[in-house]
Amino acid sequence: MAELTFRTGTMDTGKSTLALQTNHNHAARGRVGRLFTSHDRAGVAIVSSRLGLSAHAQEVDGAFDFWRYTVEALTQGARIDYMICDEAQFYTPDQIDQLAKVVDELQIDVFCFGILTDFRTRLFPGAARLVELADRTEVLQVEALCWCGKRATHNARTENGVMVTEGEVVVVGDVDPTEQVPAVDDEVEVAYEVLCRQHHRRGLTAARARAVSLSPEPLPFS
Ligand SMILES: Nc1ncnc2c1ncn2[C@@H]1O[C@H](COP(=O)(O)OP(=O)(O)O)[C@@H](O)[C@H]1O
Numbered sequence: 403m404a405e406l407t408f409r410t411g412t413m414d415t416g417k418s419t420l421a422l423q424t425n426h427n428h429a430a431r432g433r434v435g436r437l438f439t440s441h442d443r444a445g446v447a448i449v450s451s452r453l454g455l456s457a458h459a460q461e462v463d464g465a466f467d468f469w470r471y472t473v474e475a476l477t478q479g480a481r482i483d484y485m486i487c488d489e490a491q492f493y494t495p496d497q498i499d500q501l502a503k504v505v506d507e508l509q510i511d512v513f514c515f516g517i518l519t520d521f522r523t524r525l526f527p528g529a530a531r532l533v534e535l536a537d538r539t540e541v542l543q544v545e546a547l548c549w550c551g552k553r554a555t556h557n558a559r560t561e562n563g564v565m566v567t568e569g570e571v572v573v574v575g576d577v578d579p580t581e582q583v584p585a586v587d588d589e590v591e592v593a594y595e596v597l598c599r600q601h602h603r604r605g606l607t608a609a610r611a612r613a614v615s616l617s618p619e620p621l622p623f624s
Pocket residue numbers: 411412413414415416417418419420450451452453544546
């Protein structure tokens with residue numbers, strides 16, 4: 403029986419790496435698959451991993467219809483045994499419904515990879531639909547760590563180094579500050595940092611924690 407699988411974790415837990423590995427392992431056994439993504443950091447129509455691997459993929463925009471795409475491909479004689487769907491948090495709930503239909507009606511395995519919650523700690527609509535529909539939802543074993551050493555459970559967004567909790571939901575970016583392109587005049591530099599819940603709640607990023615620990619002790623005025 404084909405399955406709809408959702409593999410999730412915070413940013414930087416190896417989801418894209420696992421997506422590419424899954425594709426490699428299935429292809430190595432002669433299975434024929436299709437790779438999909440949406441808004442990858444490396445550009446349009448590409449699945450990229452921080453470990454250096456990348457592969458061409460079909461870009462999924464809001465108008466893309468998985469059901470129609472698959473039926474048309476099969477009708478034209480193509481073979482599809484499985485689908486790998488990276489950055490699935492950006493897919494619409496309707497697109498997740500289409501993927502579930504592809505699994506059930508066409509017996510094609512669908513492996514989805516993506517983060518669960520946005521920088522405000524709210525579920526992405528696509529990820530929420532996946533949790534509702536997937537045969538299996540698995541949290542990746544590689545744990546990203548908060549600066550305090552605890553397991554990171556939340557994705558924080560910073561703008562010019564300051565954590566924010568309001569703004570556009572979709573803003574492509576990375577967690578590695580050394581990889582950030584410096585902001586030009588008037589441009590806001592957006593980055594991400596994974597944090598434990600407590601430090602996300604307090605808005606305490608690594609930089610802020612460092613600044614607080616370096617600041618002189620307040621005088622004990624009563
Ligand atoms: N220089 C490195 N050496 C070893 N592992 C690395 C290195 N850089 C990144 N990684 C691994 O790659 C993971 C991120 O992989 P990636 O597939 O890009 O994550 P995701 O798609 O979840 O954001 C990190 O959790 C880390 O384990």
